[in-house]
Amino acid sequence: MxxxxxxxxxxxxxxxxxxxxxxxxxxxxxxxxxxxxxxxxxxxxxxxxxxxxxxxxxxxxxxxxxxxxxxxxxxxxxxxxxxxxxxxxxxxxxxxxxxxxxxxxxxxxxxxxxxxxxxxxxxxxxxxxxxxxxxxxxxxxxxxxxxxxxxxxxxxxxxxxxxxxxxxxxxAGFIDSEEPTTDVVYLLREDKESALDEGYGQGVDWTRLGLLERAGQRLRRQGIGPLPASRFNRMPEAWAAQADRRFRGGVNLLAPGEVVVTDRLHAMLIALQMGRRVIAVDNNVHKLSRYIDTWFADLTVPLELVDSMAEATRLARRNRV
Structure with a gap:
């Protein structure tokens, strides 16, 4: 785009x-x-x-x-x-x-x-x-x-x-990212909202928290640690920095692809705001199709919604030729 x-x-x-x-x-x-x-x-x-x-x-x-x-x-x-x-x-x-x-x-x-x-x-x-x-x-x-x-x-x-x-x-507006280095990136759900067949092996989901982040999360939930909950909760800038760090990790997962294939609503939205073309597959509660039907009818968006992962893969491969 x-x-x-x-x-x-x-x-x-x-x-x-x-x-x-x-x-x-x-x-x-x-x-x-x-x-x-x-x-x-x-x-x-x-x-x-x-x-x-x-x-x-x-x-x-x-x-x-x-x-x-x-x-x-x-x-x-x-x-x-x-x-x-x-x-x-x-x-x-x-x-x-x-x-x-x-x-x-x-x-x-x-x-x-x-x-x-x-x-x-x-x-x-x-x-x-x-x-x-x-x-x-x-x-x-x-x-x-x-x-x-x-x-x-x-x-x-x-x-x-x-x-x-x-x-x-x-x-959040336009999202700056590195230039694409490959044809397609697959970002696919691994949770209860996935509509894919169990064991579908292509692609990754959002990265899990690292060891230090998990430790910090546990300490905050217990109200202990170097920043007690009573103090941390009154520091909006600390939460904002944490959200941005996690968000940037997601941007870095999507950035290599000229095309992003996904069944996650926010992978779709993030990729579009990065300027990527998106092939979307609905999740099992139709979150993507419902959103697309509601907001994108009057917009020019490089987005294709398909019925299956097999169709998404065929479309991505065809457009690489």
């Missing part, structure tokens, strides 16, 4: 995400971030960098940043807006994150604004849906951003304020 096409795409999506995020941030000044992604998922860390870019550009003051394990509602006596990090899914696919959100909605004072940053919706059963409806969905002063039309319809009538918002990563 030539630079001018990249910039038009990046600029158009950035404009869309800012306009929609402005809606759910009406009247907001100070923010306390909760559920920071203190794990190896590059996509979640990329989302946080987009969220951070938006908050800084719009002049929102970040009072504190908490991972899921570092937040104690009993010690948070402020009234700044609680912004729950976006990404992932409501429901039982990732129950610990859902449990955290639902408990937060019940512990926060009723007049305190909670913003759920842009999110996908995938309830695994009626029990899951009921838990959402009885907690976060029923709470006053809660604003929920969803990333695709299917999610918007799914929450219709079940929560007071829900807004269709692109993924916050678009706020």
């Amino acid at each position: 030539d630079r001018s096409t990249v910039e038009r795409y990046v600029g158009a999506m950035r404009e869309k995400v800012y306009a929609k995020l402005d809606i759910i941030h009406t009247g907001v000044s100070n923010i306390t971030v909760v559920d920071f992604p203190d794990h190896n998922n590059v996509g979640d860390n990329a989302i946080y960098l987009g969220e951070l870019a938006y908050w800084r550009d719009r002049g929102h003051e970040i009072d504190a940043v908490y991972s899921q394990h570092g937040y104690n509602p009993a010690l948070d006596t402020g009234m700044s807006t609680l912004a729950i990090h976006g990404g992932g899914n409501f429901g039982g696919l990732y129950p610990t994150h859902s449990d955290f959100r639902y408990a937060l909605s019940q512990s926060a004072r009723s007049k305190r604004t909670i913003i759920q940053m842009p999110q996908s919706v995938e309830f695994v059963d009626d029990t899951d849906r009921m838990r959402f409806c009885e907690t976060l969905g029923a709470r006053p002063a809660t604003r929920i951003g969803v990333r695709d039309e299917t999610s918007l319809k799914d929450l219709g009538g079940q929560t007071a304020e829900v807004t269709l918002v692109p993924d916050a990563f678009h706020a």
